[in-house]
Amino acid sequence: MELIYEGKAKRVYRLNNERLVMEFKDEVTAFDGLRKEVAIGKGRLAAAQTAFFMSYLEGNGVRTHFIDWDGDRRITVRALRMVPIEVIVRNYAYGSFLKRMPMVKPLTRFSKPLVEFHLKSDELHDPLLTMDDITEAGLLTREELQEIINTSLRVNDLLTNLLSTRGLILVDFKLEFGFDGSGRLLLADEMSGDTMRILRNGKHLDKELFRKGASAMDLVKAYAELNALLGVKS
Ligand SMILES: Nc1ncnc2c1ncn2[C@@H]1O[C@H](COP(=O)(O)OP(=O)(O)O)[C@@H](O)[C@H]1O
Ligand SMILES: [Mg+2]
Known part of the structure; x- marks a missing residue:
């Protein structure tokens, strides 16, 4: 997969024309990136939270980009x-x-x-x-x-x-x-x-x-x- 963007919290890869993969980093930043530390396990926990909340919202009629979670640090989403x-x-x-x-x-x-x-x-x-x-x-x-x-x-x-x-x-x-x-x-x-x-x-x-x-x-x-x-x- 092609890495198309690296932000503070995630890396974004292109899966195909319609889909992206977002990888949550094991890293935490604050104050516009001024404080930055490694946080082992955080990526998976934050990906799981995103999957949980977005699935819950979808189930209640809110349209989201979420497609699925790999059980680790990555989620697949619709490219927007x-x-x-x-x-x-x-x-x-x-x-x-x-x-x-x-x-x-x-x-x-x-x-x-x-x-x-x-x-x-x-x-x-x-x-x-x-x-x-x-x-x-x-x-x-x-x-x-x-x-x-x-x-x-x-x-x-x-x-x-x-x-x-x-x-x-x-x-x-x-x-x-x-x-x-x-x-x-x-x-x-x-x-x-x-x-x-x-x-x-x-x-x-x-x-x-x-x-x-x-x-x-x-x-x-x-x-x-x-x-x-x-x-x-x-
Ligand atoms: N479904 C999507 N399609 C395209 N871009 C997205 C989608 N969801 C989130 N993004 C963008 O992907 C990036 C995620 O990386 P992140 O580390 O949060 O970046 P940033 O430091 O810019 O906030 C953000 O720029 C966010 O706006
Ligand atoms: Mg962000």
């Missing part, structure tokens, strides 16, 4: 034309929200889930975008943007409920979307501890642990704990 935007859904105040709104106390619960958009650009540090920015730049139409918002909120409802049955709190998460050959919007990329903040009794079972200074090994343990709680086979 990606929208260069990160969609963030927030239930509680955390992360970059607190940076731009320092008057809000950490982990304040919002009156409703917030949806926001960031340009996917490491050099520009993923700047916040308005809906007008997105439509005027021609990245999406109003209708497509609204569809993304609706899907993101539906994903939030489904995941919040699923996680709450295991005593877990979904603080926030990041989604990416892409268009398939027929112009349909599909949920893409990954859904793992790298892209979701999940709390258990106040403890992070996500990458925030590493951002806060925990070792790569403690992060792998937290991902394994999350998978055990969710009944994710890994």
